[in-house]
Amino acid sequence: MERRRSTEGEERRHAHLLCSLHKRKLELFCQEDQQLVCLKCQDSKLHQGHKFSPVSEAAVNAKEDLMGKLQEKLKAFKKAKDTCHKSAEYIKTQTKHTARQINKQFVELHQFLRDEEAARIAALREEEEQKSQMMKEKIEKMSREISSLSDTIRAIDDEMGADDISFLQSYKSTVERAQCTLQDPERVSGALINVAKHLGNLKFRVWEKMQEIIQYTPVTLDPNTAHPRLILSEDLTSVRWGDERQQLPDNPERSDQHSTVLGSEGFNSGTHCWDVEVGENKRWILGVIDESAQRKGNCQWMSGRYVCWCIEGVYKARSRPHTSTVVTVDPSPRRIRVQLDWDRGELSFSDPDNNTHLHTLTHTFTERVFPYVDAWESTLQILPLKASVAVEQHS
Numbered sequence: 001m002e003r004r005r006s007t008e009g010e011e012r013r014h015a016h017l018l019c020s021l022h023k024r025k026l027e028l029f030c031q032e033d034q035q036l037v038c039l040k041c042q043d044s045k046l047h048q049g050h051k052f053s054p055v056s057e058a059a060v061n062a063k064e065d066l067m068g069k070l071q072e073k074l075k076a077f078k079k080a081k082d083t084c085h086k087s088a089e090y091i092k093t094q095t096k097h098t099a100r101q102i103n104k105q106f107v108e109l110h111q112f113l114r115d116e117e118a119a120r121i122a123a124l125r126e127e128e129e130q131k132s133q134m135m136k137e138k139i140e141k142m143s144r145e146i147s148s149l150s151d152t153i154r155a156i157d158d159e160m161g162a163d164d165i166s167f168l169q170s171y172k173s174t175v176e177r178a179q180c181t182l183q184d185p186e187r188v189s190g191a192l193i194n195v196a197k198h199l200g201n202l203k204f205r206v207w208e209k210m211q212e213i214i215q216y217t218p219v220t221l222d223p224n225t226a227h228p229r230l231i232l233s234e235d236l237t238s239v240r241w242g243d244e245r246q247q248l249p250d251n252p253e254r255s256d257q258h259s260t261v262l263g264s265e266g267f268n269s270g271t272h273c274w275d276v277e278v279g280e281n282k283r284w285i286l287g288v289i290d291e292s293a294q295r296k297g298n299c300q301w302m303s304g305r306y307v308c309w310c311i312e313g314v315y316k317a318r319s320r321p322h323t324s325t326v327v328t329v330d331p332s333p334r335r336i337r338v339q340l341d342w343d344r345g346e347l348s349f350s351d352p353d354n355n356t357h358l359h360t361l362t363h364t365f366t367e368r369v370f371p372y373v374d375a376w377e378s379t380l381q382i383l384p385l386k387a388s389v390a391v392e393q394h395s
Helices: 002-013 055-159 164-169 171-181 195-199 202-210
Strands: 028-030 035-037 052-054 230-232 238-241 260-262 271-277 283-290 305-311 314-318 325-327 335-341 346-351 356-362 369-375 380-382
Touching: 028 055, 052 055, 055 171, 055 195, 055 202, 164 171, 230 260, 238 369, 283 335, 283 346, 305 356, 305 369, 314 356, 325 356, 369 380
Parallel strands: none
Antiparallel strands: 028 035, 028 052, 230 238, 238 380, 260 369, 271 335, 271 380, 283 305, 283 369, 305 314, 314 325, 335 346, 346 356
């Protein structure tokens, strides 16, 4: 009995080494089913045509494969960590650069306000000087008239000391002389400082004048999407191809193979319009791109791009991969107007200088799209709009 219990225990301990179907030793590993089998399983229909390897060999391969995958995963995590470190340092650089630009622009605004304040104080002082001078001259004139009138009063007072007959005989001429000596003093109109002129809507008028130094650009380029060779202007409105590749984070938003940069604001409704100065540039692409469109690798002609382009004087447009339409253009425009009607599914290109329509792409947009600029050669410039102030009166 003791021996029987010992044998049963031994069998239970080694049960995992036996095939559950045939109770034979597991000696092979099926590569297709990724499971251990016995020699009898190898000949069964269940594993017909499958490849097998010895358990020892399969174990070595499995361990190598597992460790290889784990090492690759570890390598990927280390690379991601290194990228995060670089991004953290770049964030500091971005912050310093952006802070300098903010300070610079506010210095310009502060200087404008100081100049405007000085000009308005100067205008007030000038009016003060003019009206003070006018009052001074008026006072001097009245002083002379008072002196003259005082002399007349003394002379008449002397005549009034004569006897009554003599006084009355000369009374008429004395009265006429007294009345004609001086006109009554005039009240001066507009003599005071025109306070309302200086203070009325002061902040609004200063803000209105500020439009002269402030430009509004309908599209601001996003440096976080720009190819590392692209150089953006400080105000993020122009882009050109640089001589060297900049050391920038390889963030998901950034193009890594094509000379593209996107607008910072996307559109998923309404109409939007922007003009681009292309000048003599013979190689450019303009349009919009889906938010979900691929940005890494050789993806320039993949789906999600709705563009018009110029290559050495040949103009084309497309809204689908591997299809394009030749656009007849004469003369070559120096400016391109891109006009998006998201709701109607239209993207139009025109020459704003002579109001000539070039081409319209039609597509049913289903997601947010971003302005798309590809600068292969010379500078491309997003042009500003003229800002104006409109005042509405509500009844």
